Amino acid sequence: MNFQAIDLFTLLPELVVLITACTVLIADLYLxxxxxxxxQLITFAGLAAALAAVGVVGLSFGSEPTLAFGGAFIRDPMxxxxxxxxxxVTLLAFAYSARYMREREMWVGEFHVLVLFALLGIMVMxxxxxxxxxxxxxxxxxxxxxxxxxxxxxxxxxxxxAMKYFVLGALGSGMLLYGVSMIYGATGAIGFEAVAAAVxxxxxDNKILVFGLVFVLIGIAFKFGAVxxxxxxxxxxxxxxxxVALFLSxxxxxxxxxxxxxxxxxxxxxxxxxWSEILIILSVLSMGIGNVVAIAQSNIKRMLGxxxxxxxGFIFLGLLAxxxxxxxxxxxxxxxxxxxxxxxxxxxxxxSHQGFEAENLDDLKGLGERDPWLAAMxxxxxxxxxxxxxxxxxxxxxxxLQAIIDIGLVWLALVAVAFSIVGAFYYLRVVKMxxxxxxxxDAPVDGTRDARIAVSINGLSMLVLGMFPxxxxxxxxxxxxx
Amino acid sequence: MGFEKFLFYVxxxxxxxxxxxxxxxxNSVHAVLxxxxxxxxxxxxxxxxxxxxxxxxxxLVYVGAVMVLFLFVVMMLDVEIAALQAQFIKHLPVGLVIAxxxxxxxxxxxxxxxxxxxxxxxxxxxxxxxxxxxxxxxxLYTIYVYQFEIAAVILLVAIVAxxxxxxxxxxxxxxxxxxxQVKVKKGPDRVRLVSxxxxxxxxxxxxxxxxxxxxxxxx
Numbered sequence: 001m002n003f004q005a006i007d008l009f010t011l012l013p014e015l016v017v018l019i020t021a022c023t024v025l026i027a028d029l030y031l032x033x034x035x036x037x038x039x040q041l042i043t044f045a046g047l048a049a050a051l052a053a054v055g056v057v058g059l060s061f062g063s064e065p066t067l068a069f070g071g072a073f074i075r076d077p078m079x080x081x082x083x084x085x086x087x088x089v090t091l092l093a094f095a096y097s098a099r100y101m102r103e104r105e106m107w108v109g110e111f112h113v114l115v116l117f118a119l120l121g122i123m124v125m126x127x128x129x130x131x132x133x134x135x136x137x138x139x140x141x142x143x144x145x146x147x148x149x150x151x152x153x154x155x156x157x158x159x160x161x162a163m164k165y166f167v168l169g170a171l172g173s174g175m176l177l178y179g180v181s182m183i184y185g186a187t188g189a190i191g192f193e194a195v196a197a198a199v200x201x202x203x204x205d206n207k208i209l210v211f212g213l214v215f216v217l218i219g220i221a222f223k224f225g226a227v228x229x230x231x232x233x234x235x236x237x238x239x240x241x242x243x244v245a246l247f248l249s250x251x252x253x254x255x256x257x258x259x260x261x262x263x264x265x266x267x268x269x270x271x272x273x274x275w276s277e278i279l280i281i282l283s284v285l286s287m288g289i290g291n292v293v294a295i296a297q298s299n300i301k302r303m304l305g306x307x308x309x310x311x312x313g314f315i316f317l318g319l320l321a322x323x324x325x326x327x328x329x330x331x332x333x334x335x336x337x338x339x340x341x342x343x344x345x346x347x348x349x350x351x352s353h354q355g356f357e358a359e360n361l362d363d364l365k366g367l368g369e370r371d372p373w374l375a376a377m378x379x380x381x382x383x384x385x386x387x388x389x390x391x392x393x394x395x396x397x398x399x400x401l402q403a404i405i406d407i408g409l410v411w412l413a414l415v416a417v418a419f420s421i422v423g424a425f426y427y428l429r430v431v432k433m434x435x436x437x438x439x440x441x442d443a444p445v446d447g448t449r450d451a452r453i454a455v456s457i458n459g460l461s462m463l464v465l466g467m468f469p470x471x472x473x474x475x476x477x478x479x480x481x482x
Numbered sequence: 483m484g485f486e487k488f489l490f491y492v493x494x495x496x497x498x499x500x501x502x503x504x505x506x507x508x509n510s511v512h513a514v515l516x517x518x519x520x521x522x523x524x525x526x527x528x529x530x531x532x533x534x535x536x537x538x539x540x541x542l543v544y545v546g547a548v549m550v551l552f553l554f555v556v557m558m559l560d561v562e563i564a565a566l567q568a569q570f571i572k573h574l575p576v577g578l579v580i581a582x583x584x585x586x587x588x589x590x591x592x593x594x595x596x597x598x599x600x601x602x603x604x605x606x607x608x609x610x611x612x613x614x615x616x617x618x619x620x621x622l623y624t625i626y627v628y629q630f631e632i633a634a635v636i637l638l639v640a641i642v643a644x645x646x647x648x649x650x651x652x653x654x655x656x657x658x659x660x661x662x663q664v665k666v667k668k669g670p671d672r673v674r675l676v677s678x679x680x681x682x683x684x685x686x687x688x689x690x691x692x693x694x695x696x697x698x699x700x701x
Contacts (some may be wrong), residue, residue, distance in 0.1 A: 018635065025642065110646040117639045123631055136632040143636060147643030153650070185602075211591045363642035 020046025028109025078479035161239025176219025182212025248343035286313030319416030367441025377459030
């Protein structure tokens with residue numbers, strides 16, 4: 001392989017994130033205690049620089065896919081958009097969590113470092129162009145997340161959640177690797193283009209290939225948290241510190257989408273008849289169990305966990321359509337969902353305070369009286385998750401449904417609509433509690449400027465993206481132009 | 483070919499047997515030792531497919547270093563095995579049924595019909611002077627340099643995460659700061675005479691010291 005300096009330029013966003021993480025790691029060691037807040041400044045500056053780098057790299061290469069490092073790394077319109085989205089979500093997550101983590105003495109350098117490395121893992125996954133790179137990115141992300149879930153060392157629930165997540169995550173990775181080894185055995189390649197070429201030549205007659213595909217799909221479903229591989233999601237969300245749950249529920253879902261799109265669409269398009277059948281089952285189960293079980297939850301973190309599961313079902317709907325409109329719709333949904341999840345958990349983080357965790361639905365009662373602006377933002381997020389026009393959740397659902405009706409699966413669209421009506425119940429129950437119930441607690445709500453700005457941007461983005469979806473949608477469609 | 487095949491089946495059988503023992507042994511030290519056995523026999527399997535370097539590294543690093551360390555940890559932990567065992571037995575029938583079905587499925591797909599030598603030809607062996615150590619090194623630092631760097635980052639994360647999760651500052655440990663020790667001066671630092679009155683410690687109550695009971699009563 002002839003290494004070229006231009007490869008490093010293609011890699012610029014990842015390099016910026018890596019350098020930021022290492023800078024924080026070193027700075028945290030040498031800064032005196034009272035100046036440790038500089039970690040936050042370095043992190044924000046690094047994330048902003050990475051965002052700029054994504055823009056610069058994207059503009060200079062245009063819509064043509066660019067390969068680097070002997071085809072291990074790919075930069076294309078999809079990677080640019082998804083990287084931009086995860087960077088924005090991570091910025092929001094840092095802005096939300098500052099006060100919460102500081103009050104619990106967890107606002108330390110390691111938190112920044114682990115979140116930044118998790119972000120790096122996500123970006124590696126988004127730009128992976130082979131099974132090896134994809135797996136390494138996935139492990140980088142997962143290792144950081146395990147540690148982050150157990151970040152509160154004095155919390156038994158956190159340790160339990162991290163343990164469950166670790167064991168199930170390792171099992172999922174094992175399944176994925178086993179599937180990859182089968183595909184490697186059948187095609188003799190781990191790069192996505194090479195695999196795609198070999199699969200196209202071989203077709204669906206090769207049983208080993210289909211066998212490997214099943215295990216790869218199980219791995220993907222594990223990471224997404226689709227039914228029946230969803231058991232870890234509610235427990236992990238409940239046990240993790242709220243800001244970690246915020247990050248965990250938003251950015252890694254974009255990574256999971258990237259993983260599914262790269263593996264299924266880039267590497268195994270010739271097997272689409274096989275994988276779309278499996279995805280139909282996963283998607284119907286996820287929408288059904290996610291929405292129905294969420295109704296019975298009194299813990300709002302668990303409720304949002306089950307709501308994640310149901311949204312994953314919708315993302316799968318777009319993928320299984322097998323058309324470029326379907327993929328674009330799924331991508332739009334994944335980005336919109338990351339923003340919605342960040343907003344919902346962000347509000348929870350803001351109304352928690354020293355010695356009090358906002359965990360139960362009752363804790364939201366009367367938020368409309370306690371803090372009208374925050375209540376309005378939460379309402380916006382909840383309506384968006386329920387799919388009420390003109391918010392972005394409605395647009396996302398509409399696009400996905402359109403894609404599957406186009407391929408003639410009307411019954412599936414009807415099932416999806418029925419389950420999202422079921423789901424609307426528990427989202428609207430939250431809104432009802434915010435505005436029509438008397439407050440049970442009279443505690444101050446987070447007043448820091450950063451979190452306020454973040455929640456305003458986050459809540460209003462629901463409205464803006466819902467009313468003017470064209471810009472984001474055209475970017476998504478550009479990513480899947482055949 | 484015949485002898486190689488025989489060796490493969492012997493080592494494969496040992497690996498499966500050892501892996502089974504790892505999860506069923508009551509004594510966790512025995513389980514670790516069986517894990518060592520599983521590693522050694524898989525190293526032998528790697529030697530059979532001409533991956534000599536990986537086989538040797540597996541023995542040197544995993545068996546020689548990691549597992550020994552692990553053995554120490556397991557010896558020091560006091561694990562409640564009976565409770566784990568009860569759960570294991572409770573779910574055993576369901577697990578066996580699922581495992582049986584999976585095995586049947588696996589046999590259908592991975593059996594001789596799809597995986598025989600006539601389906602996938604045996605790759606040609608390497609010439610005599612071939613060193614897969616040097617090839618591995620060259621490939622790792624040229625073609626796979628990006629993946630190699632990510633692996634390095636993963637190791638860094640593992641260090642950071644492990645330190646964050648386990649390192650606690652304990653104020654009660656008898657910790658001596660070497661920097662402070664070095665800075666000690668002859669004058670007032672080493673010896674300092676302090677005049678103070680004798681300390682009055684409260685005596686334990688009567689029953690604790692029966693011989694001197696009368697004196698304490700007087701006090």
